[in-house]
Amino acid sequence: MSMEKAVDAKAVDAYGALHEALKACGVRLVASLPDDWMAPLIDRIAADPEITHVRVARESEAVAVATGAFFTGTRSAVLIGATGLFTCTGELATLNLRHQIPVFLLVSERGSPDDLRIYQEVQGRRLKPVLEALDFPYLRIDSLEDVARLPVMYEWCRLQKRPVVAFLARTLLKGEPKI
Amino acid sequence: MKTRECFELLAPHASDAVVVCALGMAANEWWAVTKSDETFYMHGAMGFASSFALGVALTMPKTPVWVLNGDGSMCMNLGSLLTEASQQPDNLKHLLVANRCYQTVGGLPMAGQHDTDYAAIARGAGAREAIRVRSLDEMRGALPRILAPGYLLTVLEVECEAIPIIPPPQPFEGAEMKYRFGRNMERRFGVSVFGSQGY
Numbered sequence: 001m002s003m004e005k006a007v008d009a010k011a012v013d014a015y016g017a018l019h020e021a022l023k024a025c026g027v028r029l030v031a032s033l034p035d036d037w038m039a040p041l042i043d044r045i046a047a048d049p050e051i052t053h054v055r056v057a058r059e060s061e062a063v064a065v066a067t068g069a070f071f072t073g074t075r076s077a078v079l080i081g082a083t084g085l086f087t088c089t090g091e092l093a094t095l096n097l098r099h100q101i102p103v104f105l106l107v108s109e110r111g112s113p114d115d116l117r118i119y120q121e122v123q124g125r126r127l128k129p130v131l132e133a134l135d136f137p138y139l140r141i142d143s144l145e146d147v148a149r150l151p152v153m154y155e156w157c158r159l160q161k162r163p164v165v166a167f168l169a170r171t172l173l174k175g176e177p178k179i
Numbered sequence: 180m181k182t183r184e185c186f187e188l189l190a191p192h193a194s195d196a197v198v199v200c201a202l203g204m205a206a207n208e209w210w211a212v213t214k215s216d217e218t219f220y221m222h223g224a225m226g227f228a229s230s231f232a233l234g235v236a237l238t239m240p241k242t243p244v245w246v247l248n249g250d251g252s253m254c255m256n257l258g259s260l261l262t263e264a265s266q267q268p269d270n271l272k273h274l275l276v277a278n279r280c281y282q283t284v285g286g287l288p289m290a291g292q293h294d295t296d297y298a299a300i301a302r303g304a305g306a307r308e309a310i311r312v313r314s315l316d317e318m319r320g321a322l323p324r325i326l327a328p329g330y331l332l333t334v335l336e337v338e339c340e341a342i343p344i345i346p347p348p349q350p351f352e353g354a355e356m357k358y359r360f361g362r363n364m365e366r367r368f369g370v371s372v373f374g375s376q377g378y
Contacts, residue, residue, distance in 0.1 A: 029238055052237055055265060056230070057258030064227035065262075068199070068234025071219070071361055073370035076234070094223025095231075100354040102378075159378050161354075 012040075014144065014172045018106070019044045021150035025104075026075040028052060031062035035081025037108035037173050042079055059084035060091040063163075066103050067095060075154070078103060082110035082123045085165065086130070092163045093134055100161040104154055109140065109167035114177050131165060142169035180315045182276055182337045186212045186247075188318050189274070192326055196243040196272075197235055197364070201228035201252040202347070203283040205276050209247055210348050217363045220349055220356065226255030229273055233263055236271040242368060243270050243326075250277040250297060251289055257300065260332075264305030267330035273301075274325070275332060280339035288339075301332045311336055 018041050022030070031054040032042045046053045056062045059080045066076035080088075085107050096103050110117070111124020131138050137160060139153055140146075150166070157164035170177070182204060190212050198218040200206035205228075206220040221228045232246035253259070253275060263273065279292045289295075301309035309332040312318045318335070325333055351359060361372040 029234070031234070054233070054237065054262065056262045058256065060224070060227055061230040061256065061259050061262055064224060064230030065234035065237075068231035068236075069238045070234075071364050071372055072235055072238040072368075073364075073372050074238040076238075091224040091227055095221070095227065098223050098353055099357045101357055158374070159376075161378055 014147065015040045015044060017144050017147045019048070021147050022077055023050070025151045025154040027077045029054065029066065029069045029074050029076040030079055031056055031065040031076065032079040033059050033062060033084055035083065035108050035110065037110070037168065037170070038079055038081055045079070058087070060088045063088050063091050063103055064095065067101050070101055078105040080105065081108045082120065082127055086123060086127060089130060089134060092136065096163050097134065102158045102161050103163050104157045105163060105165045107165050107167055108173070109169050112170055114170045116177050136163045136165060138165040138167060140167045140169060142172050180318065180337055181340060182208045182278065183212060184315055185318055185335050185337060188315065188322065192322070193245065196245045197239070198245045198247065199228050199232040199235065200247045201225070201249045203249055203251065204278065205247040205249045207283065207345065207348055216351070216359045217367065219360045220347070222347055222352055222356065226252050226259070228252060229263060230256070230259050233266060233271065236268040237266060239368065240268060240270055243272065245272045245274055248273060248275045250275060250279060251281050253297070254289065260301050260304035260306065264301070267307060269328050269330055271330050272325055273332040275334045276337055277334050278337050278339040282339055282342070283344060285344060286339050286341060297334045298332065306330070306332050308332070310334070
């Protein structure tokens with residue numbers, strides 16, 4: 001097996017593991033807007049009849065849909081890219097932080113040192129400091145062992161009563177970059 | 180017609196519904212008519228009350244869910260009409276209060292104040308049914324459609340009124356808004372919003 005195929009197999013395992021971990025969290029509604037790292041996970045969720053999947057036109061909608069679902073006792077998650085998270089900060093602050101409503105976001109960790117896309121560079125340097133300024137906790141998931149801990153992270157998010165971001169690392173989803 | 184008159188016609192029919200209000204005039208006037216703490220009043224996230232209501236409607240499909248939106252709010256998030264149209268849950272009623280101005284900041288006109296047809300925009304986004312109501316008589320006539328099962332966006336064409344600028348009138352906010360609404364959801368519908376430790 002070539003190295004490239006080995007990496008692909010690992011990525012498939014990661015997306016499958018994330019899907020199963022979300023179900024282990026009790027998630028029954030997912031609202032999403034894809035970037036290319038998140039798309040395979042979103043495809044899996046969309047095909048799962050046990051999860052209500054809502055495709056949105058803007059990432060903040062996903063935040064609000066998941067927030068509404070909270071009040072019916074439905075566990076939910078938001079799946080978006082890092083650039084999309086940048087666009088949500090106002091709504092996360094004035095809806096979720098203001099009212100102390102938890103929302104769990106799985107977000108691609110774009111712009112990390114192993115992400116060599118030029119248009120992700122600012123997100124990589126500035127997104128986490130923005131989250132820190134807003135007092136939104138964030139975690140990093142870069143191994144299958146981390147994925148297995150997702151149910152604990154999810155419960156911790158509920159306890160935090162605010163947005164909590166779980167960044168999905170490139171090493172988990174895509175493997176090492178090629179130069 | 181005035182927003183309050185319109186809400187006075189709607190309110191007697193809201194007892195079985197979950198109501199979500201966009202911040203500003205819709206929330207202020209619904210509070211003035213109902214004093215209800217079974218309603219979620221958005222105090223932020225302008226443009227996203229309808230997305231919040233969609234999340235409620237999709238996960239509680241047997242319960243009517245009303246969103247009392249404002250046109251100023253909706254125009255901050257027109258793409259949400261595509262999302263809503265792609266789902267169109269039968270229990271969701273989108274009531275769009277269209278006064279074509281930013282009333283709670285002094286009545287400054289909106290872009291497209293005179294010509295915008297919100298029902299046509301909704302239909303263009305894929306909504307099966309979107310109607311306009313221009314008077315209280317038309318409102319009375321539309322009530323059976325509004326109350327019947329099936330997704331519907333209703334544009335309530337109301338006046339932009341010269342009323343005082345007021346802060347949010349509900350005497351609770353922030354986390355108390357969450358707990359009042361959430362505890363009412365638990366009491367009314369038997370769902371478990373909060374866990375055994377209260378969060």
